[in-house]
Structure formats: structure tokens, C-alpha cells
Amino acid sequence: MPEYLHSPMETRTDINVTNKSPSFGSLLQWSQWQLLDSILPTGGFAHSFGLEAAVQARIVSGPEDLRTYVIHLLENTGSLLLPFIYSGTISPDMQTWHRLDKMLEATLTNEVGRKASISQGSALMRVASAVFSEIPSLKIMRETSLATGSVAFHHAPIFGLVCGLLGFDCEISQKAYMFITMRDIISAATRLNLVGPLGAAVLQHQIALVAEDLSNKWMNRKVEDACQTAPLLDTVQGCHGYLFSRLFSS
Template sequence: MEPDLVETDKKRKRNVSIGSALQWSQWQLLDSILPTGGFAHSFGLEAAIQARLVSGPDDLKTFIIQLLDNTGSLLLPFVYSTTLNPTLDNWQNLNRILDATLTNEVGRKASVSQGSALMRVAAAAFTDVPSLKSMRDVSVGSGVVPFHHAPVFGLICGLVGMDSGTSQRAYMYVTMRDVISAATRLNLVGPLGASVLQHQIASVAEAMSKKWMDRPVEDACQTAPLLDTLQGCHGYLFSRLFCS
């Protein structure tokens, strides 16, 4: 083989090796075993059940679709912006904007709780991305910037080499996965039924992702204010299984 071709082949293999290594981190970010606390939250589903707005599989499907639409409109812009520009200043600024945008205390606390856990786990696990730990240390030291989940998720996606389209779909997937898991534990649907439901809603989730993808944070908005109200009522439930 000619020297130039040999060198080109070595570079290609090196790039493939780097890309393959990053993919393992990307997959781990979506793994349910990652201890980020997402399964401690029902996204308002538990309150919706007690308010008798969700009482069966059909209601559940409608709830999940509305939740995905609201997630896309409100949070995907923050995932998108941090994935494109995963720097400390941009991430902290987006955290402040989202903190001012979220309209109920239960949702705000849930976002910060999950974001803090995700950032802590990522900084400890992804040691090949040292900037994660340094960013976390600086932000924890300042004590003034909240760790909201959507910007943290986008930041990590950007630093592990995930493109913006994939990161936004991944965020929608994590949201869908977690709320269906909550529905299973609330006995709305069984494990097999949950898998069937997740597959059925996948096409809807893709449509919602395309609908709200690649938007600036200035376009972030609520599309389902009733869901926001329900989540805000979670703290008043007499008995509850989830944190939100």
C-alpha cells in the first residue's frame, strides 16, 4: 500500500476509534441504570391520577403525548443551545433563564434535583471529559447557578460529541421512558403494556421532536398549562409515591 494511503487509513481508524469510544458514553447517558433520580418523578402523572384526569390507558396515552409536546416546546430549546455551545458561560446563562422561566416550584425543584444528580454522576463517570468536573466545581463553588436538567443534559451531550438533533431526540426519549416507568409503578399499565405503549408513542415523539427542534431559547413556551398546574399540585397530595 502506498505511504499516503497507509497514513490516511491510520487517521481513519483513529477517528473511528475516538468516535466509537464517545458512543459508549452517549449510550450510557441514556441508560436507565445511570443514577440521576429521574425515576423519582412522575411529571405530574401521580397528581393527574388523584385528580381523576387520568384513569386508564387511553388517558395515559393522551397525557404522555401532551407531556412530550410541552417538553419539546419548553425544554428542547435549552438542550439545543447547550449542545451547540457547551461552554461554562453559555450553560450558566441558560440555567438562569430556565430558572426564571419555570412557573411552579415543584417543577423547578424537580428540574434542579435531576440536573444536579446528572451533573454529579457525569463528572464522576466521564473522567475522559475533565471539563465536566471543572464546570461543576466552579458552579458549586459559586452557589448561585442552579443545575437545571435540560441545560445539563445538553451540556453533557455536547461535550461527549453528540450532535444537536440526536441530543434533542435523546431528551424526548428520556422523558417518555421515565413517565411510562412512573405509570407502571402507579399500576396504570403493566410492564408488557408499557413496552407496547412506548413503541406506539415513538412515532409521536419523533413528530414532536421535529416540531420543536432547533429553536432558540427565546421561543421556549408552555403548550399544556394544565400539566404545569397539576405538577404544582403534587406537593399538596395527602399520600404520594413520587417527588413530583
């Protein structure tokens, strides 16, 4: 039978027989992409990073205000959280993770943001330990930590831990965290009708240049150097729980 008359099932069988098994490194690369995929159910889209409260407080009322808010949020993320991503990536072990978690628990003063960090971190650890089965230590660390109750499961240290175990280098892991923060805040802006889907895509592309500069500015710092650069954002997010009606959890 001519090759072009083969059925799809026959062709698929031939491919499965002839292809070589993928290497462990290749599988890790697919896992790295999946970690950054918005479809991964880690709960990031349930939070607005204080944007909803800022809208109701009239701090953000238009495209320029939104752009400024996103940039300040990225600056604050870089200064406060990238040190935890960096340390978690270069030392992806349970002892380092627990130490970073306790330090971040003591550093966060905003109760709304603290609960959001724990919610997202718990979801990320649960999903990562179930999905990335090629790294059994994730499941072991999660089960051990749940049994002892010794950590709060904050998001940034867990993200750094997972990135380190998935083979990210420290530069990529820190930029990846900035990327998902930018992605999630602009998604929140879209659902709050501050910008349309096309405008959101344009805004994300434009702010990527700023995000690159901010990432480089705050990259590879020790957790002892973590700090707030935009305290107003922290204050506004803390007001989220007082909103009469709200779409997001934080």
C-alpha cells in the first residue's frame, strides 16, 4: 500500500515503534514549560495583588494608572521576593526551603498578602508534587512538612524550590517569577475591565522591557537584603478584606 494511504492509526504505531525514548533532560524541559503555563492550577488568577482595592480607592482609574501600578508591583516583587526565589533555586532542599519559608513569614506584614502567598504556595506544592512525578523528592518534602506542620507554604520559596529541582538556572527562575507576576496582574486588570484582551497583550509586551531591567536590578540578592520599595501597594492590598463586594481573593 502506498505510504499516503496508510491510516492515521497505522502511522502513529510506526512512529511509536521507531522513536527513541526521551532523555530525562528533555522531559525536564517540558516540565519547565508546564510550570509557567497559565493552565497549571495554582490559584494565581484568584488574586489581583491589591489591584481591585486600588481601583475602588481610585488609585487606579485608567490605562496610565494601570501601567504605573504594574511597574510598581514588579519593582516590589523584585526587591522583596526575588531573593527568596534565588536562594531556593540554588539550594533546592527541604532545610533551605523551611528556613526561607520562616523568614518570609516574618517579613510579610500585610495579612491579606500573607494569606494569598500561603494559598498559592500550598496549591503550587500540591500540584508540583502530583504532576512532576519524575522528581519524587517533591512529594516526600510536601508530606513530611504537612505531617510536622513546620512551614506555612509561602509561594516564593516553593517556586524557587521547584525551579531548582526542575533544572532552572537562578537567572531564569527569577525572571520566570517576574513573568508570572506580570501575567497574573494584567489578567486581573482584564477581568476588572481596566483593559481589553488585545490591550492587555500590548501592555504586557511593553512592560516586558521594564520587567527585564527590574529583574536585572534585583537579581541574585541574599534574603537578608529583601525589602519593600512600594509600601503604598502593601497598604492598599491590606484594605482588600474591607471591600463591600469583590471579585478576587486578594
